[in-house]
Amino acid sequence: MPPVDNAAEAFELERPRLRAVATRILGSTSEAEDAVQEAWFRLDRAGTSEIANLGAWLTVVVSRIALDQVRTRTSRREETIDSPIANSLRASTSAESSVIFEESVYEALAHALDRLSPLESAAFILHDLFRLPFDEVATIIDRSPDATRKLASRARQKVAEGDPRGVRPTRSHYAIIDAFLIAARSGDLNGLIAMLAPDATLKADQSTVQMGVQAELVGAADVAGRFAGGAQTARIVWVDGIPAAAWIHQGTARVVWEFEIEDALIQRIWLRSDPAFFDSTEIELEPPPTARKSAGG
Numbered sequence: 001m002p003p004v005d006n007a008a009e010a011f012e013l014e015r016p017r018l019r020a021v022a023t024r025i026l027g028s029t030s031e032a033e034d035a036v037q038e039a040w041f042r043l044d045r046a047g048t049s050e051i052a053n054l055g056a057w058l059t060v061v062v063s064r065i066a067l068d069q070v071r072t073r074t075s076r077r078e079e080t081i082d083s084p085i086a087n088s089l090r091a092s093t094s095a096e097s098s099v100i101f102e103e104s105v106y107e108a109l110a111h112a113l114d115r116l117s118p119l120e121s122a123a124f125i126l127h128d129l130f131r132l133p134f135d136e137v138a139t140i141i142d143r144s145p146d147a148t149r150k151l152a153s154r155a156r157q158k159v160a161e162g163d164p165r166g167v168r169p170t171r172s173h174y175a176i177i178d179a180f181l182i183a184a185r186s187g188d189l190n191g192l193i194a195m196l197a198p199d200a201t202l203k204a205d206q207s208t209v210q211m212g213v214q215a216e217l218v219g220a221a222d223v224a225g226r227f228a229g230g231a232q233t234a235r236i237v238w239v240d241g242i243p244a245a246a247w248i249h250q251g252t253a254r255v256v257w258e259f260e261i262e263d264a265l266i267q268r269i270w271l272r273s274d275p276a277f278f279d280s281t282e283i284e285l286e287p288p289p290t291a292r293k294s295a296g297g
Helices: 004-026 029-046 054-075 084-090 095-114 118-129 134-141 145-161 171-186 189-195 220-227 275-279 289-295
Strands: 196-204 216-218 234-239 242-249 252-262 265-272
Touching: 004 029, 004 054, 029 054, 054 118, 054 134, 118 134, 118 145, 134 145, 145 275, 171 189, 171 234, 171 242, 171 252, 189 196, 189 220, 196 220, 216 220, 234 252, 252 275
Parallel strands: 196 265
Antiparallel strands: 196 216, 234 242, 242 252, 252 265
16 A cells, blocks of 8 residues: 555556546546546545555545436436446436436445445445456455455355445444444343343354354343443454454454444444454454544444
8 A cells, every 4th residue: 555645646547547437427528527526636635545445435435425426417307328337327217217217326336335344445446346356356346256256255145235335333332332342241231231222133144153153132131231241352453444343363353243233223233253354354453544534433
């Protein structure tokens, strides 16, 4: 990752690809240039020192800027969008409904991106949306082709089924997870139940199930009972910049807990230990400054 002083140089290396991404969404080279320039302004404000993968980060930023422009344009019923994506949408709709259909699909796509980590978003956008081969996407996001396939697969699943990243973290999310760990370590069953939604669920992936963890628990009491008196080696970590928790062994995260929190209550907890998850996820054992800023809203 280039240092902050080389942000402009690093951005210029990415500019042709970013322009192509924006053009494919917007169908207009001039508007694409505006989107790319706005991405530069955001990078200039953020700097590059805390961005784990510049190519992925910029792909997501440019895509979201372009999608926002499309949503504004279609909501005003302005000129018909002429882009590969829009043309594909029109092929399956009548002329009179195409603009309304485009608006709804672009809106859904923008919300879908909010559910994903930067690496997942980039894999999803570049492969599923723009049909770039996985080998090429892997080069852009600096991951192996196999890891890139897994990122795209996880992105599709999260868009379809929902995910803890579907709700943007706030400052209170960090505090809730921290309080949950404290209550778990002390065996405070009532305290754990108070932090969980009545119908809270706990789901474990297959690798975690093989460790002896039940695949699914439903209800605050059962979920709380699973953690009460445990979590002695657990600590807060950052998963793709979002607060989570993990069981730590010899300084390495072994099982990650991802939380979905709404209205100050924990709705769902995912336990993940599949090697593929760790291969395609950025996990920070210490909270980086940008993650704190993101969690603070």
